[in-house]
Amino acid sequence: MNNINVLSIPLALYIHIPWCVKKCPYCDFNSHEQPEDMPYAMYEEYVDALLLDARMQQPLTQGRKIGSIFIGGGTPSLLPIAQYQRLFSQLRIIFDFASDIEVTMEANPGTLEHAPFAEYLEVGINRLSIGVQSFAADKLVTLGRIHNPEQAVTAIKAARAAGFERVNVDLMHGLPQQTLPEAMYDIQLAHDAGATHISWYQLTIEPNTVFYRSQPLLPDEDSLADIEQAGQALLQRLGYDNYEVSAWAGASDMSCRHNVNYWQFGDYLAIGAGAHGKVSIADKVLNSLGDNELLAHSGIYRFSKSRLPKDYVAQSDGMLSAPKMVGWQTIAQDELVSEFMLNALRLHSGVDWTIFEARTGLTYAIIANEIKALVEKGLLIQSADRLQPTLLGQRYLNQILRAFL
Known part of the structure; x- marks a missing residue:
């Protein structure tokens, strides 16, 4: 670690919002179905915990600015706009934001019908990643999505009309019984609706999912290869650059800065239930981090937070407790x-x-x-x-x- 200049390593922040309307059968992320009668106070308590978590991690910045923020989930667009306003007003006090910071929020078209797009921009969220997955109604039903094709198109167009210059559309291919023309239609429609970036990836069956326990009929290997080849050719014709395995940017400055920081082995803080972070600590800054028993020596650390929202928003004697580090370890050389x-x-x-x-x-x-x-x-x-x-x-x-x- 003595060879590492921590101040030269870019720093990002990940924020996890754990709730979703309905758990999708392919999803293995840390997401939890939101109770229908969920009280507004639970949102407030969760944001309180996020801010307490952020203050606890502030020394890990070691004087660096936050270059990008990614708000993932779950379905982050379920969090009320008033709570985003409160969250970001305080985060700007806790952290030093870069002047050109990119702030991405994942969003579900099914929760964006009356979305406050202008308010998101005012808060500082300047990039949306809309989880469309498919524009075919039958595929959306199979995938357990709560939106329909019309809502997906409307969400993309509304985001662009509101002033979002960076709009990613998540699309899956290799879906149950999907044909090549259907997969190409998804790409073309995402482009026509205004996507400036497309994340196009093959459906994989992950353990601990409904699809793993009851696997759907997927296209055979030859069909998957044909879809992938044709899709790549179409994306190139439409002007997208395949800068990463499944990421296609409409222009050089449309790549996802937050993900690029991951891929370039940058550092990232992480707040929220089940959030994972990585941070480099050098000898010369160790003493400035205060009395922290986790930081006994220099190194590159990974850490994570309690997965369950109820554990993350824990209280002791009626007071909110600092969110716990459930995983903190040095990455061995x-x-x-x-x-x-x-x-x-x-x-x-x-x-x-x-x-x-x-x-x-x-x-x-x-x-x-x-x-x-x-x-x-x-x-x-x-x-x-x-x-x-x-x-x-x-x-x-x-x-x-x-x-x-």
Whole structure:
């Protein structure tokens, strides 16, 4: 860690809003169905806990500005606008925001019919990520979504009309009984409605989901390959750049800054139920962080928060308690390489070698043999300045990653 200049590592903030109207059968995120009669006071208590959590993590900034914020869930658009106003007015006091900060909020078209888009912009939320998944009514029913195709189109157009210049649309492909024309229709309609960024990824069946317990009939491997190839070609024709495995930006400045920070092994604080963070601590700043038994030595740390909202918003003697760290551990040096590669090689343009050394404290020499072997296999591009997968390497990313385990 002595080789790391913490002040040179960008810092982001993740905020988790845990509630959703209905748990989707494919979802393995930390989301919880919101009670129909949920009292407004629960929103207030949750925001109180978020702010207490933020104050507790403020020393971890080590003098850095917050460059991006991502509000995920759950369904963040369920949180009342008044609570967002209160949350962000206080976050600006707790943290130093960069002047060009990008603030993304995930949103469900089914909760955006009467969305206060102008108020979101006033709060400082300047990028929306709308979870459409599909514009086919039957596919939405299968996926357990609460919106219909018309609501999805309306939400995208309304966001753009309100002044959002950055609107991502989440789309899945490889859906149960999905045909190639249906998948292409989803991409085309997202573009026509005004998406400036499209996250286009294949449905995967994850453990602890309804689909895992009762698996739907998915397209066969040949059909999946045809859909992927045709979809990539269409997105390119429409002017989107595939800068990451499943991310397509309509222009160079439309990429998701928060996710790019993840992929470039930047630091990120995390507040909210089940939120995960990563932060680098150097020797020279250790003493400035106060009496914190978790920070006994320098290192790159990962941490997480209590998963259940009721545990996150815990009280002691009638007073809100500081949200607990349920996971706090140093990333061991022998894990740093694989952690870095797992993120950085998702970017098709790769990363500068200076980023590898600056953010891990390691030198190129320790992985020179592995890099040489992967170059010879045609999986990495030979470069003294940059770590970058070839087109073949993008296709066989897992094979590259295994070399660093």
